Amino acid sequence: MPRYIAGRVAQLGFTLLGVSIVIFLLVRLLPGDVVDASSGDTVSGSSDGREALREALGLADPLPVQYLDWVRGLATGDLGVSLRSGEPLSNLLSTALPLTLEIVVLGVIIAVLVGVPLGVLSAVRAGRTIDYAGRAIGMIGVSLPSFWLATLMLLLTSSLFGWVPPSTYINPFTDPLGNLGALILPALCIAVYMLALVMRMVRATMLEVLGEDYVRTARAKGAPQRTVVIRHALRNALLPVITVSAFEVGVLLASTALIEVVFGLPGLGNLLVQGIFNRDYAVIQTVTLLLATTFVLMNLLADVLYAVVDPRVELR
């Protein structure tokens, strides 16, 4: 397995190199640049000042030079600075990244903690009320747009309880409860889709596994229902769920953008959205590459986990 992982990591390098080129070129295909996007509403027309600013920002350099500057910086640990604000990206990411990661981690925990038991119950009690309820939740969960749910949650909590989560990052080590209060609703919003997905997948695989010979054998040997379901069936049914969950973490990370905008949270997604509006190439490129890296790493993790959980799988 170590050899397999080393090979995959090497492949990952090439993948990210390709991704970086695509991102670099795509952002430059957008009409307008940071200088256009910075012009205020009192501006009329263009001026020499804009060209001077483009030169100062390095936007007048040939594209290969701009690309190499960016990649060279990344390779040496210099993430660069925001073209709009001049703020080092390392500073921006140091506040935005923890917030977004925490939302995603909380979301995954909620999705797994609720989705797996619900899927199991739905499979074990197939055709009964709880199964119908579980399937309904699954259907609604995959259908609801998360930004709509976020808006609904905000309006409901503010109207009913006069409360909304604070739209700022509270350090979990200094105020754990405050931190949880600030992030629980955003995490719930992004968890709903994954929860529904996990629930549906667990239900489907459990139904399949519960009909297998070895499960029938376990029952015939007198194993209690709880043992049959949890130890024999669920363990095998979870294999595809692990793969999908790891994959979904990358999707969740990307989907936090809208949630952060609705809740007004200064996370990675919000930073990216503002970067796009501002045509801040440095922000867009680096944040997108970071998301792509996470996505690729989570795929790798899914493969490795698969081998760890199922000894029959051999990674070469």
Added chain:
Amino acid sequence: MKELRPDRRELLVGGGVAVGALALGLTVSACGSESGTGTGAAGSNAAGRGGELTWAVSSDPVFLVPFGATLGATREATEPIYESLLTWDRDLRIVPALAARYSSPDDSTFEFVLREGARFHDGRAVTARDVVYSIGLQRRPPPPGTADMAVHVPSIARVDAVDERTVRITMEQPDARLPGFLAWGRHSSIVPEGLYDTVDPRTEAIGTGPFRLVGFQQNDRVTYERNPDYWDPKQPGVDRLTLRVMTDEQGRLAALRAGQIDGCSISPDIAEVLGADPAVEVLRGLVAAHRELQFTIGTGEPKPWHDKRVRQAINHAIDRQDLIDRVYAGNAEFSGIVPPGYGDWALPDTVLREELLTHDPERARALLAEAGVADGFEIELEVAATTPDLVKSAEILQQQLGDVGVELKIRPIELAAFAKNNGAGRFDLHLTYRGMRGDVAGFVSDFDPAQPLYSDVWFPGVRDVDPQLGRLIAQGATTIEPARRRPIYEQIQRLALTEALHIPLCNPYKFQAVSKRVAGMYVAYTDFNPGLATARVQAS
């Protein structure tokens, strides 16, 4: 020597107001803030001084630089910190700020005497040298500000520090725009000499305003505290002020209802919803932000709208009242080239409705026929997709112009792309909005043939515009006496509306929602939130 501005004491006792207002041609505007779904100004409660006020803004300021062309969001965040020599009061009269008074020995020279005891936030006294340094940066803004706002800067030839508290500004020619430019404040902040060498002006700030900067977290918040040395002892009304960046309107609404913020700007739809909320007061007022259509007239293949009669036909094909009713639920006024509420410079509403901006489809068809396009034609209209009211307006304009045979092809595009096309003149027709200007000349500068924007970018191929328009624009900028200036600008506006290079549509009202614990906040005609300096809060 003409004394153009009495000191504040004189202004407050009354007589000076008229002198000052007449000198600059800005008389009291009734539209700065007025009754709407709630009242124009919050303030029925007995709020005391002190406490903390949190206001939500819809865009990230990005940085806090005081000079150059920057987004409105940046100005929103710098307004509490920086101020200029003059300012506008709530009724749009030019009143002293850092300058206690000023005089004009002749039409090309202005002398400003600084307020005694005025100090920067770092404790240094404000001197004439600081003003000389600041005006230098106003004229040549360092990055990341750009000189794109140069068209609004008056023709200053030199600035001299006469003594510690007296500054003399010599103009290249008589230029009436200077007091308005200084009062506007957006591009005329006064900063301590050497500011750009001593601090990072993107994230740090040293001004003289009612609040001093405490912290700036990009994409999150800007925090301020009271400036204890502020020259106006009545301001600010609160000890701490926070601007929170909340880009989603529903998020702002929920935060307001939950008491996390004390106020924010809202859309007319939300204003209607909040009108019934007993915990919230909805403020309504005009701001200078009229909507208009803009043509380009290139040098290539002649297009139907290169003919004045076609542009006039489009003007008369538009039913502005229908637009106001359907897009703004009645919350907008007709606008000419100068928006309504801009002192007494704007053309009267009746002149616009009954004479210059009449809805007359028959006349429109006749004009099209005269121009040889009786069968109509197609024109592409670009609109920034991020401005919902403009997108809705575009759809209604499509119907209205379709009735006379002009087929609008609407192309909603993203704001940065729109700005790029607008600046480069790469469009046929743009639907956009304008903002505040320091002087009435700023509203008509787009039609000045002497400006590169006119001659090189937007209208290089124009042939049939009355040359009198350019002559009047030049005359207006150099005529100092308001009584002589006013008829010039009336003529300019009439001519500009006849030429129809831009077709103004309407000026919507702005809405803000404030918690009932806030008093003294108002919708400022100048946009942004000068009311945050006068607002007070009740202890929660």
